Amino acid sequence: MKLKRPVVSLLAIGAVASLGLTGCAGGTxxxxxxxxxxxxxKLTFIQGVAGDPFYVTMQCGVDAEAKKLGVTVNTQGPAKxxxxxxxxxxxxxxxxxxxxxxxxxxxxxxxxxxxxxATSAGVKVVLVDxxxxxxxxxTSQISSDNVGGGEAAFKAIKSLAPSGGKVLxxxxxxxxxTADQRVEGFETAAKADSDFSYLGVQYSHNxxxxxxxxxxxxxxxxxxxxxxxxxxxxxxxxxxxxxxxAGKEDSVKVVGFDAxxxxxxxxxxxxxxxxxxQQPALIGKDAVQQAVAAIKGEKVTAKIPTGxxxxxxxxxxxxxxxxxxxxxx
Ligand code: T6T
Numbered sequence: 001m002k003l004k005r006p007v008v009s010l011l012a013i014g015a016v017a018s019l020g021l022t023g024c025a026g027g028t029x030x031x032x033x034x035x036x037x038x039x040x041x042k043l044t045f046i047q048g049v050a051g052d053p054f055y056v057t058m059q060c061g062v063d064a065e066a067k068k069l070g071v072t073v074n075t076q077g078p079a080k081x082x083x084x085x086x087x088x089x090x091x092x093x094x095x096x097x098x099x100x101x102x103x104x105x106x107x108x109x110x111x112x113x114x115x116x117x118a119t120s121a122g123v124k125v126v127l128v129d130x131x132x133x134x135x136x137x138x139t140s141q142i143s144s145d146n147v148g149g150g151e152a153a154f155k156a157i158k159s160l161a162p163s164g165g166k167v168l169x170x171x172x173x174x175x176x177x178t179a180d181q182r183v184e185g186f187e188t189a190a191k192a193d194s195d196f197s198y199l200g201v202q203y204s205h206n207x208x209x210x211x212x213x214x215x216x217x218x219x220x221x222x223x224x225x226x227x228x229x230x231x232x233x234x235x236x237x238x239x240x241x242x243x244x245x246a247g248k249e250d251s252v253k254v255v256g257f258d259a260x261x262x263x264x265x266x267x268x269x270x271x272x273x274x275x276x277x278q279q280p281a282l283i284g285k286d287a288v289q290q291a292v293a294a295i296k297g298e299k300v301t302a303k304i305p306t307g308x309x310x311x312x313x314x315x316x317x318x319x320x321x322x323x324x325x326x327x328x329x
Contacts, residue, residue: 036099036295036296038070038071038292039070039071041069041071041072041099041295042072042074042099043062043071043072043074043098043099043100043101043102043288043291043292044074044076044093044096044098044100044101044102045062045074045076045101045102045128045287046089046101046103046104047059047076047078047104048077048078048081048105048106048129049077049079049080049081049082049106049206050078050079052233052234052260053233053258053259053260053261053325053326053327054129054232054233054260054278054325055077055104056325056326056328056329057280057281057284057326058104058128058129058280058283059284059329060284060329061280061281061282061285061288062284062285062287063075063284063329064281064285065284065285065288065289066288069288069289071288071292073288074098076089077089080206081106081172081176081206082106083105083106084110085106086106086111087111090114090115094117094118094121094123097121097122098123099123099124099291099295100123100124100125100126100139100294100295101115101124101125102128102288102291103126103127103128104127104128104129105127105131105177106176107132107173107175107176108130108131108133108175108180109132109133109175110175111132112132112133112134115127115132115138116137119137124291124294124295125137125138125139126138126139126140126141126142126291126294127140127141127143128142128143128283128284129142129144129178129280130143130177130178131143131177132177139290139291139294139300140286140287140290140291140294140301140302140304141302141303141304142283142287142290142304142305142306143178143283144178144278144279144307144308145305145306145308146178146179146182146185147181147184149185149257149278149308150182150183150184150185150186150187150188150189151185151186151188152310153182153185153229153255153257153274153276154167154185154186154189154190154193154229155189156273156276157226157229157255158195158196160227160253160273161226161227163195163226164193164195164197164226165195165196165197165224165226166196166197166199166222166224166226166227167190167198167199167225167226167227167228167229168199168202168222168225168227168228168229169186169201169202169230170201170203170204170214170228170229170231170235170238170239171183171202171203171204171231171232172203172204172206172232172234172235173203178232179232182229182231182232182257183231186229187201199222204234204235204238206232206235207238208234208235208238210238211236211237211238211239211241211242212241212242212245213238213242215238215242215246216242216245219242219246219248219252220246225248225252226251226252226253227252227253227254227255228243228252228253228255229255230256230272231257232257233257233258233260233263235256236254236256236257236258236266237262237263237266239256240256240266240269240271240272243271244271254266254273255273255274255275256274256275256276257275257278258277259275259277259278259324259325260324260325260327261327263275264311264316267312267313267316268316270313273312273313274310274311274312275311275312276308276309277308277309277311277320278308279306279307279308279309279323280325282306286304309322309323311323311324
């Protein structure tokens with residue numbers, strides 16, 4: 001089934017997030033392009049981390065669109081979500097002079113200079129998912145509304161724990177733009193609600209074992225925590241483990257970002273109550289379109305926001321099934 005754009009729904013848990021997105025924010029002419037033949041256009045997609053179901057699904061969108069447009073795309077990704085591993089990949093890809101790089105930068109500061117250098121070397125840069133401190137060099141930026149997603153996660157916890165109480169966030173690392181924005185959205189919403197007490201954010205370094213330890217330690221300190229927001233796939237995996245280890249499945253509500261196979265299992269098991277699923281394949285598809293338009297000197301769109309969908313046990317077999325991430329294309 002084809003996904004609509006944008007998709008924003010928390011209906012099954014009674015909370016509605018409204019983004020008012022148009023999917024088109026100010027078209028600009030790419031400039032400096034040529035009327036290149038599709039068969040001569042070469043793109044490289046650089047993931048945030050290889051093997052992450054979010055980027056695997058994005059690659060499916062990238063590959064399908066590249067095939068449709070008749071361009072060549074090559075995918076690479078670091079073994080960890082780590083700028084010290086991603087930067088050398090960028091440098092070596094730029095040396096091969098592709099027409100464009102589609103990239104999820106792993107850090108807002110550390111990836112700024114390497115990506116700016118790529119554009120100075122004549123390689124167009126399309127930012128997917130994450131961004132950098134000053135993305136003005138980028139051809140286009142395509143990502144979910146992550147602040148909205150964080151707000152939606154809070155609304156989901158509120159609807160699951162309506163009497164309120166203590167809530168905690170487990171994120172990845174500061175400097176990951178998407179996760180920082182999710183935390184911001186959650187924090188703003190939690191602090192504005194006097195029924196809830198916001199315990200802050202802790203960082204798991206994208207490592208599920210660390211996220212599990214942080215969760216059990218937080219529950220040992222505050223046994224009355226009512227909700228945890230896990231800001232991405234690996235945080236959610238660890239939080240679910242921590243909740244199980246602490247025997248708190250019945251009292252702590254967990255909302256995780258992303259919808260890989262593990263997350264779906266946790267949803268079915270009842271350790272996680274809602275998943276904020278992004279649309280990674282759509283992000284990948286849009287990124288290829290923008291890169292190709294830029295290379296051809298056609299109009300590009302500076303920012304393209306994509307939507308999200310809250311998957312719960314109630315909609316998992318229905319509409320929610322369309323938003324589960326892929327393990328292969
Ligand atoms: O949540 C996604 C992505 O949006 C984020 O930037 C990094 O983590 C994920 O890849 C999930 O692991």
